[in-house]
Amino acid sequence: RSNSCPQHSFHFSSFCSFHFIRLHPTTNNYCLAFPRRSHLLLSTFSTMVEQAQPTTTTASASTDEKPQLVKSLQDLTIIEHYDRGATKPKATTFFHITEDEELYFGETAKSKFDTTIEEFNQALERVPDEDVWPEILPGTQLSLAPEGLTEESAFLKRPEIISFHPGGSNNDMIPRSILRETLIMEQISRSPHPVFIRYLGCRVRRDRITAIWLERHDITLKDYVETPGFKNLDKGKFMDSIDSAVYHLHSLGLAHNDINPSNIMVKDDMLPVLIDFGSCQPFGYNLDSLGTVGWYEKPFFTSEKEHDTYGLKKLREWIKNPE
Known part of the structure; x- marks a missing residue:
């Protein structure tokens, strides 16, 4: 009996005698020979053997293993952050959005090309919906x-x-x-x-x-001026259309607050489309952004129609001689 075998308060001699015999020829286990009518001893001995068996457990698969969200760099939005004058990034942040619109964020001190797909996956953490949506x-x-x-x-x-x-x-x-x-x-x-x-x-x-x-739409006015088609653009008609749109916006009590060539698309018929209403708010409302540098008269923090008036005036001058 090994130390792991539980103690029992009976004596084998009270029942019968038994002997070890040679190894079993196929299993290499020792066999015990019991006399007839020794079922009580056999039952007790079986209990001892069962209790003495070492317990085994099967390691379960890790439940906290992260899902492999990305398979290539194309699955990520990656931003590398540089110190002024540096040639290597000091940090890299990256994002992944699942098909069900779940946002994941990660960061590393490596460049994107020095980071493996496995490392990207391990670094990604779910962003709570309320933080972005x-x-x-x-x-x-x-x-x-x-x-x-x-x-x-x-x-x-x-x-x-x-x-x-x-x-x-x-x-x-x-x-x-x-x-x-x-x-x-x-x-x-x-x-x-x-x-x-x-x-x-x-x-x-x-x-x-x-x-x-x-x-x-395919092309902004800023890019369109670099194409051969720009020389055929009816600039007066084009600007009149933009003026009409902005004045209609003002009639709704709204200002666009970011009139510039990057926020105007050019359609195939060479007419404009006004885009990017991210800074558009009712007159007097506070803004989170203040327009595009070079396209406002002075910094501002509220929505006002004067910002659009200035932008339209500058746009009319710019379109005659784009810089």
């Missing part, structure tokens, strides 16, 4: 985009997730900005103008807005 308030009427839309046929605009960082002081601006733009697009889609970008609806998951869908 705004909640739909009760009673809010929203136009839901068709589920069949693709980024080849339409433009998908998400919150500025690249601004997110765990514990960041400005994280609250991320869901607020996309909520504001969604509500503005809902409003102007009910009072449309042919120059306004066409709003196709918003995407909603888990009762939160995760993106808006817009009509897709």
Whole structure:
């Protein structure tokens, strides 16, 4: 009996005698020979053997193993951060959005090319929905985009997730900005103008807005001036169309606040489309952004029609001689 065998308070001699015999020829186990009518001893001995057997456990698979969310760099939005004058990044942050609109964030001290796919996957952590996707308030009427839309046929605009960082002081601006733009697009889609970008609806998951869908156009005015077609553009008609759109916006009590060549698309018929209503708000409302550098008269923090008046005037001058 080994030390692991439990103690029993009987004596084998009280029952009968037994002898070890030679090894079993096939199993290499010792066999015990018991006399007839020794079933009690056999039963007791079997109990002792069972209790003395070492216990074995099978290690279960790890339940906290992270899912392999990404298979290549194309599955990530990657930002490398550099110190001034440095040739190697001091840090790399990256994001992944699942098909169900779940956002994951990760960071590493390596460059993206020095980081393996396994390391990317291990670093990714789920971002709480409330940190990036705004909640739909009760009673809010929203136009839901068709589920069949693709980024080849339409433009998908998400919150500025690249601004997110765990514990960041400005994280609250991320869901607020996309909520504001969604509500503005809902409003102007009910009072449309042919120059306004066409709003196709918003995407909603888990009762939160995760993106808006817009009509897709190929080229901005800023880029169009570099093409051969620009010399044939009727600049007066083009600007009159933009003026008409902005004045219509003002009639709704709204200012765009970011009129510049990057926020105007050019259609195939060489007419304009006004885009990017992220800074558009009712007159007097506080803004999270203040327009594009070089396209405002002075820094501002509230929505005012004067910002658009200045932008339109400068645009008329610029389009005559783009710089």
